[in-house]
Every structure is written in structure tokens, then in C-alpha cells.
Amino acid sequence: MNPFEMRTRAGVELLENWEKLHPQSYDKHTVDPYTRTRVILMNGTEFENVWFSHQFSRHSEDNDLRRTLALIRRGEQQQQKILSMLKPADENMLETTIGYEQLAVDLTAHLAKRVSNVNLKNALDFALLEDFDHLYRYADYLDMQQHVKAETLVGGYTEIMPGRPTIAHHRFPYDSIRVPLRHQGAALMDCLAAHIITAAEQQTMNFYMNTSALYLEDEGRRLYAEIGMVEEQHVSHYGSLLDPNMTWLENLLMHQYTECYLYWSCMETETVPHVKSVWEWLFEQELMHLHIAQELLERLEHKHWQELLPKGDFPEALKLESNIPYVRDVLKNTVNLTAQKENYVPVDTLRGESTFQEYQRRVNVPVEQVMSHRVIEEYIRQNGQDYRFETDVNPIPELRERTRDHTQVGRM
Numbered sequence: 001m002n003p004f005e006m007r008t009r010a011g012v013e014l015l016e017n018w019e020k021l022h023p024q025s026y027d028k029h030t031v032d033p034y035t036r037t038r039v040i041l042m043n044g045t046e047f048e049n050v051w052f053s054h055q056f057s058r059h060s061e062d063n064d065l066r067r068t069l070a071l072i073r074r075g076e077q078q079q080q081k082i083l084s085m086l087k088p089a090d091e092n093m094l095e096t097t098i099g100y101e102q103l104a105v106d107l108t109a110h111l112a113k114r115v116s117n118v119n120l121k122n123a124l125d126f127a128l129l130e131d132f133d134h135l136y137r138y139a140d141y142l143d144m145q146q147h148v149k150a151e152t153l154v155g156g157y158t159e160i161m162p163g164r165p166t167i168a169h170h171r172f173p174y175d176s177i178r179v180p181l182r183h184q185g186a187a188l189m190d191c192l193a194a195h196i197i198t199a200a201e202q203q204t205m206n207f208y209m210n211t212s213a214l215y216l217e218d219e220g221r222r223l224y225a226e227i228g229m230v231e232e233q234h235v236s237h238y239g240s241l242l243d244p245n246m247t248w249l250e251n252l253l254m255h256q257y258t259e260c261y262l263y264w265s266c267m268e269t270e271t272v273p274h275v276k277s278v279w280e281w282l283f284e285q286e287l288m289h290l291h292i293a294q295e296l297l298e299r300l301e302h303k304h305w306q307e308l309l310p311k312g313d314f315p316e317a318l319k320l321e322s323n324i325p326y327v328r329d330v331l332k333n334t335v336n337l338t339a340q341k342e343n344y345v346p347v348d349t350l351r352g353e354s355t356f357q358e359y360q361r362r363v364n365v366p367v368e369q370v371m372s373h374r375v376i377e378e379y380i381r382q383n384g385q386d387y388r389f390e391t392d393v394n395p396i397p398e399l400r401e402r403t404r405d406h407t408q409v410g411r412m
Contacts, residue, residue, distance in 0.1 A: 008284045023085055023274070101135035108124050108197060117181060144387075145220070156389070198239045
């Protein structure tokens with residue numbers, strides 16, 4: 001399917017009335033977990049487009065262009081409100097958080113299996129283990145606070161057990177910057193993956209930042225704040241992969257194309273009929289945005305979309321599904337890696353004066369007060385062992401023990 005060759009069907013409007021902004025929410029008790037994660041993914045994608053558009057507008061003196069950006073942006077804002085309303089009011093913060101981390105795990109694994117650029121794949125695999133560990137820590141906190149087993153929320157599709165421990169994720173900012181992709185000549189899926197994962201992690205960062213201030217218990221506030229800082233690292237990590245040589249208008253086209261691809265993928269994979277109809281409707285709207293961006297690029301920079309996207313046909317649809325064997329393999333082979341500038345190195349090869357060790361000494365003292373660690377220790381104190389959902393024993397021997405939380409794996 002080539003969206004540049006499509007036109008929206010009759011009756012689709014760029015701007016909608018208030019009633020349209022309140023679709024039927026999904027039922028949290030019966031919904032397929034990947035419907036929940038698709039809603040989160042597309043909300044983050046819309047947020048990225050809105051804030052990219054704001055930054056573009058602030059870097060332009062052309063008020064006619066700025067007016068067009070404002071029109072597209074208003075449409076994107078409406079779409080984001082629609083997506084937010086798909087989440088039911090009775091789904092609480094921690095339940096939603098499990099959806100965020102399941103999305104992070106299975107989206108990252110899916111993209112890592114499809115990209116061809118080694119630098120991009122390594123970046124995905126590296127952060128995958130960190131989101132995987134976040135899922136485990138939030139799941140234990142959810143059960144401790146509300147006696148809800150997260151395995152019911154993830155549908156048994158995603159394992160819940162320790163990955164690279166969260167305490168090992170805290171790194172000096174210099175070590176979050178990667179080598180950027182060059183869009184020209186890169187595989188389309190690689191370009192899409194970099195944009196998709198940056199938007200998804202940015203959405204998680206923002207959600208945790210806001211939740212940490214709104215959560216009622218101090219323990220939860222601290223846990224969201226700590227993991228939210230890691231998500232900021234991930235946004236820097238993935239955002240640094242984007243091609244800095246693309247113009248603002250080229251980026252606008254790529255943003256709209258990415259949205260079209262994702263809405264089409266949601267249409268192709270959705271199992272809940274009324275949610276599928278939302279994807280179909282938003283895809284039609286997104287086609288309008290894409291064609292406006294195409295016209296701007298041609299008129300203002302005298303470039304055709306084929307110069308950025310030579311064929312234009314969508315790759316195979318993005319599919320959120322179980323990735324248990326893949327995640328286990330990455331965990332087994334890379335749990336003890338850390339970042340050192342643009343590289344990933346075994347943590348035991350670092351010298352004592354490394355930026356990683358210095359940052360660890362600064363922020364994780366005393367270790368016993370690091371909240372991602374304290375939550376697990378408190379759960380063990382109350383229940384005798386941690387909470388997990390495993391299909392087999394953890395591939396890392398040190399992480400198989402369930403009566404204490406290990407803080408040295410990936411760190412010492």
C-alpha cells in the first residue's frame with residue numbers, strides 16, 4: 001500500500017465536533033493486551049507529532065506555513081484526545097503502567113527483529129532489557145499495592161522477571177548518545193523504527209514524569225521518578241539515532257508517513273471491532289495530513305516525496321505480539337553490557353574512573369535507598385519471595401534467586 005497514491009474517502013473531515021472526541025472506551029477486564037498497547041503507542045506517536053510541529057513553527061518566520069502547521073497540529077491534538085478517551089476511566093495508573101512497559105518490551109523486540117542497521121539493532125536490544133526489568137518492578141509494586149497479578153494484564157504474552165536491574169540503568173548523560181542514522185540510502189524499516197521507538201519512549205517518559213507528582217504514596221512517587229529518569233535516557237538514546245541532516249519539511253513528511261504506517265498497522269492487527277473503526281477513521285485523517293506535508297515539501301523546497309521515500313509502499317505491518325524467546329536470548333547474551341559513549345561494553349571491563357562508575361557512586365548511595373531496589377525487597381519481606389510470571393527459569397543464574405534482589409548484575 002502506498003499512501004501517496006491514496007485519497008481520503010468522502011465525508012472525512014480534518015476537524016471534528018466534540019462528540020467525535022469521545023469514542024467508546026475499551027473494557028479493561030476483557031480487552032486484548034495489545035489493544036491497550038496500541039492505544040498507548042498511537043497516543044505517543046501523536047504527542048511526538050504535535051511537539052515536533054510546535055518546534056517547527058517556532059523555527060520559521062513564514063506565517064502562511066505556520067498557519068498550515070497549526071491546522072495539522074489541531075487535527076493531531078484532536079486525534080490524541082480521541083486516543084486518550086479509549087482508555088477507560090476505571091483503569092488506574094499502575095494498570096496503565098503495565099501496558100506502557102509491555103508495549104516497550106514487545107514493540108522494541110519486534111523492531112529489533114526487523115531492522116537491518118546493526119547500530120540500530122544494538123540500541124534496541126540494549127534498552128529492551130531495561131524496559132523488561134521495569135515491567136518486573138512495577139508488577140511487584142502493583143501486586144503489593146492492589147493485589148493484582150500483572151500476568152492477567154499482559155495476557156501471558158510477556159514474561160515478568162528481572163532483566164538488567166534498574167539500579168544498573170543509571171548512567172552519565174554522555175553515554176546516552178548514539179551514532180545517527182543517515183536517512184539517504186537507509187532501509188525504510190530502519191528509518192521508521194527510529195521514529196517509532198523515539199516517540200514511544202518519549203510518551204513513557206512524560207507519563208512517568210507526570211505520574212510521579214500525582215501518585216498518592218511516597219514510595220510510588222519515588223519509583224516513578226527513578227524509572228522516569230531512565231526513560232529520559234532512552235529518549236536521548238533513541239532520539240540521537242535520528243538523521244540530523246533532514247530539513248524541517250522532510251521531517252514533517254516523515255512524521256506524517258510514520259503515522260500513516262502505524263494507523264494502517266493498527267487497522268490490520270486490531271481485534272476489537274469498535275477500536276478498529278477508530279484506527280480506520282484516524283488513518284483517513286492522517287492521509288490528509290500526509291498530503292498537506294507532501295504539498296509543502298514540493299512548493300517550498302521543490303522536492304518530491306520520492307526523494308525521501310523512493311517507493312512509498314508500506315513495509316509489512318507492525319505487529320505487537322509475544323516475543324518471549326527473543327527477549328530471553330537478548331537477556332542471556334547482553335545483560336552485563338553498559339554504555340560507554342557510542343559503544344556497549346561489558347561492565348567488568350570498565351576502569352574505576354569511568355563515567356558509569358562515577359555516576360553510580362554519585363546517585364546510588366546508599367544502594368538500600370534506591371527505590372527500584374527497595375520495592376522488590378519490601379515485596380519479598382511481605383511475601384517471602386518476589387512476584388514473577390516465567391515460562392522457564394531466568395537465563396541469568398544470579399537472577400533466579402527469588403528471596404533477594406540482586407544489585408550487582410550489569411553494574412559491577
